[in-house]
Amino acid sequence: MQVRQSVTYSSIDSKSLHDWIVKAIAKAQITGSPILFSYSQSWECINPLLLLASKSDPQQPKFYWEQPNADLVLAAAGSVAEVSVPNHDLSDRFDCAKKFIRTHLEDAIIAKHPELDLQRSELSIHIFGAFSFYRNGSNPNEWVDLAVPSDYQSQYQQDYQPAIEFPTLLFFIPRWMIRYTQQACTLTLNDYIQPWDHADEVMDRILNLRSHLSESSHYESPTVHEVNKIIEVQGQQIWTEIVERALTLIHQGHFEKVVLARALDVLADRDFDPFQVLHVLRCEYPECISFLLDYGVGKTFLGATPEVVLQFKAQSDRLWLRSDALAGSIERGKSVQEDQMLGELLLNSEKDMREHQIVIRSICDRLQSMGASVDPQVNTSLLKLSNVQHLHTPITAQIDDPDWLIALDILQQLHPTAAVGGEPRDRAVCFMQQWEACDRGWYAAPIGWLNGNGEGTFGVGIRAGYIQGDRARIFAGAGIVANSQVENEQSETTIKFAALLKALGAI
Numbered sequence: 353m354q355v356r357q358s359v360t361y362s363s364i365d366s367k368s369l370h371d372w373i374v375k376a377i378a379k380a381q382i383t384g385s386p387i388l389f390s391y392s393q394s395w396e397c398i399n400p401l402l403l404l405a406s407k408s409d410p411q412q413p414k415f416y417w418e419q420p421n422a423d424l425v426l427a428a429a430g431s432v433a434e435v436s437v438p439n440h441d442l443s444d445r446f447d448c449a450k451k452f453i454r455t456h457l458e459d460a461i462i463a464k465h466p467e468l469d470l471q472r473s474e475l476s477i478h479i480f481g482a483f484s485f486y487r488n489g490s491n492p493n494e495w496v497d498l499a500v501p502s503d504y505q506s507q508y509q510q511d512y513q514p515a516i517e518f519p520t521l522l523f524f525i526p527r528w529m530i531r532y533t534q535q536a537c538t539l540t541l542n543d544y545i546q547p548w549d550h551a552d553e554v555m556d557r558i559l560n561l562r563s564h565l566s567e568s569s570h571y572e573s574p575t576v577h578e579v580n581k582i583i584e585v586q587g588q589q590i591w592t593e594i595v596e597r598a599l600t601l602i603h604q605g606h607f608e609k610v611v612l613a614r615a616l617d618v619l620a621d622r623d624f625d626p627f628q629v630l631h632v633l634r635c636e637y638p639e640c641i642s643f644l645l646d647y648g649v650g651k652t653f654l655g656a657t658p659e660v661v662l663q664f665k666a667q668s669d670r671l672w673l674r675s676d677a678l679a680g681s682i683e684r685g686k687s688v689q690e691d692q693m694l695g696e697l698l699l700n701s702e703k704d705m706r707e708h709q710i711v712i713r714s715i716c717d718r719l720q721s722m723g724a725s726v727d728p729q730v731n732t733s734l735l736k737l738s739n740v741q742h743l744h745t746p747i748t749a750q751i752d753d754p755d756w757l758i759a760l761d762i763l764q765q766l767h768p769t770a771a772v773g774g775e776p777r778d779r780a781v782c783f784m785q786q787w788e789a790c791d792r793g794w795y796a797a798p799i800g801w802l803n804g805n806g807e808g809t810f811g812v813g814i815r816a817g818y819i820q821g822d823r824a825r826i827f828a829g830a831g832i833v834a835n836s837q838v839e840n841e842q843s844e845t846t847i848k849f850a851a852l853l854k855a856l857g858a859i
């Protein structure tokens with residue numbers, strides 16, 4: 353990927369910026385604590401992904417989000433504040449996320465270039481991050497009847513400890529962010545201002561960063577790698593046995609549905625370039641959200657997800673909510689006729705509709721349990737992606753609450769939906785945690801952004817994987833219900849893997 357990046361910017365109003373900084377220092381002195389300061393101006397940017405690739409330091413956190421159907425691209429790097437909850441920490445991660453947001457956004461000063469054509473209420477500090485699939489401290493031994501036999505554990509699981517460990521919560525406020533829509537492109541620079549800071553020094557810090565971003569740059573992807581090995585982490589035979597075991601438990605009434613994932617390790621002769629991989633995904637899957645999260649330690653989680661677990665927007669004392677029910681899959685046809693025939697087959701499949709209805713029901717029940725009123729109008733249609741088609745039902749709801757941070761409680765309640773967990777959830781998740789050989793990490797978990805205006809979107813981290821140097825671990829899961837056929841579920845996951853395998857240059 354060798355593309356010239358040319359960036360220009362409108363001339364900054366130094367006087368106005370200086371005045372804002374003086375105000376922020378005065379506020380920091382009055383409160384006796386640092387103040388988050390955010391400055392936005394219009395920006396001209398040809399390609400935010402290239403800007404991120406060329407201007408971010410490998411040690412810095414980075415986030416990229418491209419959602420064509422919402423006309424939104426966000427690219428951000430660096431960190432002025434972050435919170436992470438490691439695996440062994442038993443704190444409530446959703447509570448930690450809420451505290452983090454409150455602490456940092458409460459007294460923040462939000463400033464803008466006088467010529468930026470946006471209301472101050474439209475500007476906001478954005479926070480990016482992800483949760484892991486499993487909550488910390490969850491106990492997989494809760495139901496002995498779902499437990500794995502000890503010989504299975506020793507035989508298959510010990511070699512497959514996660515190669516890459518991700519925290520159960522990671523949220524960060526970036527040092528800079530590009531927000532790109534068809535109408536406008538804005539650059540936001542964030543800084544923490546201390547009571548003892550001098551306005552001129554803060555000005556220098558902000559202007560230096562802006563100049564760095566505005567210098568024309570050039571990004572050249574590292575030499576093209578070659579994939580030399582693909583390893584099925586658990587072995588196909590074992591996955592088949594797990595699906596059979598799940599089917600037995602479904603027939604015995606232990607649960608109705610469980611979503612079981614396979615993982616592949618893809619090894620190359622040199623390092624993968626995550627930006628290049630994401631670039632392929634964003635071109636191939638424009639109906640999906642392309643995302644990348646790298647928390648600055650050489651590990652990147654990326655993918656192109658067709659599924660939103662929660663989108664929210666605060667308006668007065670009300671929060672508008674949307675969640676996707678996505679479950680039931682079939683391949684794409686080689687001709688228009690075959691494709692239509694396969695689509696009809698999926699829409700009329702009793703097994704797939706049942707699998708899908710379980711997801712709709714579980715999302716609606718959980719929204720209602722939080723006090724939300726769910727819109728009764730639900731329409732199921734086909735979502736066609738390059739490699740696969742799905743049954744898709746968007747669910748919308750509203751909740752009256754003056755505190756938009758209730759969105760995080762709702763997210764906690766929704767995750768994992770029955771599209772990536774199962775039903776009843778606790779039993780299904782207990783089974784998955786014990787039988788799947790490798791930790792899901794951030795796979796199939798919420799990843800996304802929110803801002804201080806009470807808006808946010810969290811996608812489900814599927815069609816995704818981790819990249820660390822010359823190795824990648826990718827995941828694909830399938831919902832198992834009564835009447836699922838093991839071979840069909842296996843081929844469904846193979847079709848789903850194709851997205852990442854292609855982007856990694858493995859097929």
Ligand SMILES: C=C(O[C@H]1C=CC=C(C(=O)O)[C@@H]1O)C(=O)O
Pocket residue numbers: 611613659678679680681742770771772796814815827828829830831848
């Ligand atoms: C769990 C995955 O897909 C979910 C989303 C859509 C369709 C699914 C299915 O048909 O099984 C899965 O529930 C995955 O891609 O890893």
